[in-house]
Amino acid sequence: MLTLLYMDPRKNPYAPGAGTVPPELAGRDDIIEKASIALDRCRNGLSARGLCFVGLRGVGKTVLLTRISQEAEAAGFVIVSIETPEKRSLPALLVPAMRSALLKLDRIAAAGHLGKRVLRVLGGFIGAMKLKYEDIEFGVDLGKETGVADSGDLEHDLSDLLVEIGKAAKEKQTALVLFIDEIQYIKENQFAALIMAMHKCAQYQLPVILMGAGLPQLVGQAGRAKSYAERLFEYPQIGPLNSTAARAALETPAAKLDVVFDKEALDEILAQTQCYPYFLQEWGKHSWQCALESPISVNAVNNATSLAITELDASFFRVRFDRLTPGEKKYLRAMAELGTGPHRSGDIATLLKKDVQTVAPTRAALIGKGMIYSPSHGDTSFTVPLFDGYLKRVMPELA
Numbered sequence: 475m476l477t478l479l480y481m482d483p484r485k486n487p488y489a490p491g492a493g494t495v496p497p498e499l500a501g502r503d504d505i506i507e508k509a510s511i512a513l514d515r516c517r518n519g520l521s522a523r524g525l526c527f528v529g530l531r532g533v534g535k536t537v538l539l540t541r542i543s544q545e546a547e548a549a550g551f552v553i554v555s556i557e558t559p560e561k562r563s564l565p566a567l568l569v570p571a572m573r574s575a576l577l578k579l580d581r582i583a584a585a586g587h588l589g590k591r592v593l594r595v596l597g598g599f600i601g602a603m604k605l606k607y608e609d610i611e612f613g614v615d616l617g618k619e620t621g622v623a624d625s626g627d628l629e630h631d632l633s634d635l636l637v638e639i640g641k642a643a644k645e646k647q648t649a650l651v652l653f654i655d656e657i658q659y660i661k662e663n664q665f666a667a668l669i670m671a672m673h674k675c676a677q678y679q680l681p682v683i684l685m686g687a688g689l690p691q692l693v694g695q696a697g698r699a700k701s702y703a704e705r706l707f708e709y710p711q712i713g714p715l716n717s718t719a720a721r722a723a724l725e726t727p728a729a730k731l732d733v734v735f736d737k738e739a740l741d742e743i744l745a746q747t748q749c750y751p752y753f754l755q756e757w758g759k760h761s762w763q764c765a766l767e768s769p770i771s772v773n774a775v776n777n778a779t780s781l782a783i784t785e786l787d788a789s790f791f792r793v794r795f796d797r798l799t800p801g802e803k804k805y806l807r808a809m810a811e812l813g814t815g816p817h818r819s820g821d822i823a824t825l826l827k828k829d830v831q832t833v834a835p836t837r838a839a840l841i842g843k844g845m846i847y848s849p850s851h852g853d854t855s856f857t858v859p860l861f862d863g864y865l866k867r868v869m870p871e872l873a
């Protein structure tokens with residue numbers, strides 16, 4: 475009875491899911507500290523580059539941003555937090571998040587006049603942007619500061635707005651931190667406007683900083699949008715965990731519940747998951763379910779493997795697969811045939827019995843959808859780890 479209690483499904487600590495906070499955020503202490511240093515330097519008026527976390531699907535970019543933003547908020551920073559879906563404009567996403575952040579700043583800034591002014595500047599910005607971006611929801615009337623951030627030109631107005639917010643934040647000895655997830659989906663001209671606005675703030679030494687995350691293509695996109703982007707941001711690579719951290723991700727939450735893993739069981743999970751965080755959570759969850767008692771054995775993990783794969787196929791992989799056209803599926807299936815990657819675009823085309831130019835639009839569409847990226851010129855890789863195996867399961871034949 476006691477052993478069964480150990481493996482109580484109600485206590486299963488593992489948490490697979492997009493953006494789901496893990497029971498143990500393993501292996502990311504250094505990067506969290508790096509972010510914290512950048513934020514403190516920014517608030518103290520010292521030069522600091524924003525961080526854009528770059529990595530494949532499911533490596534833990536979102537939970538990292540969440541952790542950093544929670545700590546920043548607790549430390550008194552003003553937070554504007556958004557995630558970019560594929561189809562919405564940057565101004566439409568920024569406006570409501572800015573509004574609530576500025577209302578907060580206004581409360582901190584009760585003694586200063588800049589808090590009120592900046593709300594009026596936002597009012598003008600909203601009015602001007604509404605004419606161009608139909609997806610902006612009309613908020614409450616904030617008033618208007620004529621001639622600031624209201625020209626209708628996004629590059630100009632976003633710079634004005636962030637500069638005004640920066641001044642108000644400086645007055646109150648705080649800093650504005652923009653958290654933007656899925657940056658790769660921001661349209662190029664809107665991304666350019668954002669980079670330019672951050673650049674303006676840096677020039678005026680105002681405490682405004684970006685903490686972002688996205689797929690590997692975001693680095694090239696930033697460079698294309700504004701050549702000076704690389705001086706403003708660093709792009710820390712977020713990858714699979716090292717084996718010590720991967721073990722900690724599994725063992726630490728279990729240990730809190732007096733459950734341990736056999737050594738071979740852990741080794742097997744690390745091998746199956748290649749230490750990718752999303753997969754570690756999935757295997758942890760199923761190993762717990764399959765184990766009858768602690769220590770969790772390699773037998774339990776072997777049973778868990780087929781369940782974990784079935785679940786990933788039905789969720790993590792499937793949601794991405796379902797968004798593809800038949801031509802895109804074929805292109806990816808050809809990539810899978812060649813293995814994990816990266817692959818030469820020419821080799822993929824050859825396998826499809828087409829020339830490179832003919833399949834170039836398909837490749838471009840897949841990059842746009844965030845399914846693949848180009849790690850170096852002429853190369854193509856999956857953005858979803860282990861996607862090649864999934865494609866072979868779901869499309870056994872290379873049609």
Ligand SMILES: Nc1ncnc2c1ncn2[C@@H]1O[C@H](COP(=O)(O)OP(=O)(O)OP(=O)(O)O)[C@@H](O)[C@H]1O
Nearest residue numbers: 490491493496500531532533534535536537751752
């Ligand atoms: N450092 C970590 N240790 C343990 N588990 C983690 C860690 N980072 C993330 N996870 C787990 O991995 C899963 C994926 O995390 P998250 O959604 O943040 O990834 P992502 O990189 O944002 O993926 P996507 O590109 O699909 O948005 C979640 O279940 C989360 O709990």
Ligand SMILES: [Mg+2]
Nearest residue numbers: 493535536655
């Ligand atoms: Mg994410």
